[in-house]
């Protein structure tokens with residue numbers, strides 16, 4: 030089984046690219062942000078719990094997020110592998126993911142970060158907010174909060190996987206196809 034973490038700040042294009050890469054490489058795409066939004070739309074207890082954190086641009090607590098992620102992975106016993114998008118976002122989540130995969134005899138093959146400057150991120154998310162219907166995409170202070178949370182709580186996950194030389198960075202600027210081309214090239218290298 031092959032497992033890739035698609036990493037990077039909010040608005041760096043992880044979701045768009047993960048959908049294309051999952052299709053091209055036969056992997057299952059799991060986005061914890063999408064899972065939380067689905068739960069919120071259906072007003073489940075999990076969705077109600079996540080809502081307040083998401084609206085403020087804060088992270089949903091680890092135990093809630095890790096439990097949801099584990100359930101999703103378990104629901105795909107036949108998968109060739111996974112692209113994790115928006116997870117792990119803390120070192121505790123990364124350790125839980127590693128343990129869960131190790132229990133199945135698997136591991137993370139690579140973490141690939143999309144590098145996009147802050148001001149470009151703010152511009153992209155505000156543009157996405159016009160059609161996404163996401164409250165957290167429509168308020169610049171919430172967007173900046175999400176960027177701060179990424180730097181303080183999520184960036185350390187890059188260093189965590191870098192200790193095992195698994196972290197890579199790709200330029201996340203240019204057209205969707207250009208970025209997909211760069212990512213595909215790296216996928217071919219790390220998936221052998």
Ligand code: AMP
Nearest residue numbers: 061062082083087088089094115116118
């Ligand atoms: P995203 O769609 O990945 O930008 O996620 C939207 C929001 O969902 C985040 O701002 C968090 O509030 C929450 N969220 C998504 N993934 C995680 C995660 N791995 N850990 C904690 N909170 C998360």
